[in-house]
Amino acid sequence: MTEPALAHRLDGLLFFPVTAFAPDGSLALDTYRAHVRAGVDAGAGAVFAACGTGEFHALTREDFRACVTAAVEEVAGAVPVVAGTGYGTATAVEFARVAEESGADGLLALPPYLVRAGQRGLLRHYTELAAATRLDVIVYQRDNAVFTPETVVELARTPGIVGFKDGLGDLDLLQRTLSAVRTELPGTPFRWFNGLPTAELTGLAYRGIGVRLYSSAVFCFAPEIALAFHSALEEGDEERARLLLDGFYRPLVELRNRGNGYAVSLVKAGVRLRGLDVGEVRPPLAEPEPAHVAELAALIEHGLELVGK
Secondary structure, X not given: OOOOOHHHHOOOOEEXXXXXXXXXXXXXXXXXXXXXXXXXXXXXXXXXXXOOOOOHHHOOHHHHHHHHHHHHHHHOOOOOEEEEEOOOHHHHHHHHHHHHXXXXXXXXXXXXXXXXXXXXXXHHHHHHHHHOOOOEEEEEEEOOEOOOHHHHHHHHHOOOEEXXXXXXXXXXXXXXXXXXXXXXXXXXXXXXXXXXXXXXXXXXXXXXXXXXXXXXXXXXXOHHHHHHXXXXXXXXXXXXXXXXXXXXXXXXXXXXXXXXXXXXXXXXHHHHHOOOOOOOOOOOOOOOOHHHHHHHHHHHHHHHHHOOO
């Protein structure tokens, strides 16, 4: 029986595991496997391996292959596994083929490396990537990859491109983009994702324009809190959602904004605080300040109290 397309399988809370490293900076694959397995057991709706939170930028091809293979093996078909890819077109295609060989179900296409391309160049980049692999592709808008509504319509027409993850946060642009795709391609099963760091903070706003799916960095280190917030959104319990926003997520975002790279390094610190030593980040990222880790520990404790854990 043919496996359903990725667009139809993505649901629930999306888990972006960190990549575990040993003290010498090498890949700690057993720890990574434990991290992935714990996330699936906790109720992740999908695993996005070796993406932004997983330090895709710092992985060799061998590291990438090992991480994607391990994630596929640990998940064992329970939920989809989506792998990151990026850099220039030729390199993105190479990583895509490694992900395909490793058994991934799809790709999250991170922005091209370094250059700020125009719309024609971006469209060519992603269409060539989609044509080079059998895996379904989700395009990630952020940083130097920002799209007009017209370009996203063309992406949605492209065979193999099944979704669009927004890490820009311009809701006016995103609303116009959603409207353009609905108008030009009615009935197309195109999926939309909130991809902002700590996406829960904007979850209510994104839901207001019809974007339900989001990636949760908090799920990496406090799945109890992440799932409680997700349930509040799904059940329309705005009072509970706002309790967690005011008591946990807003302070977390304010802490995250106090250091460059904290969207990754603070998450890894959180995983370590909860008992799994996933190691430090690789350069050019750096570890959070000790005082900030202490603040994170207190914040996690408070968040768990808010959800009754």
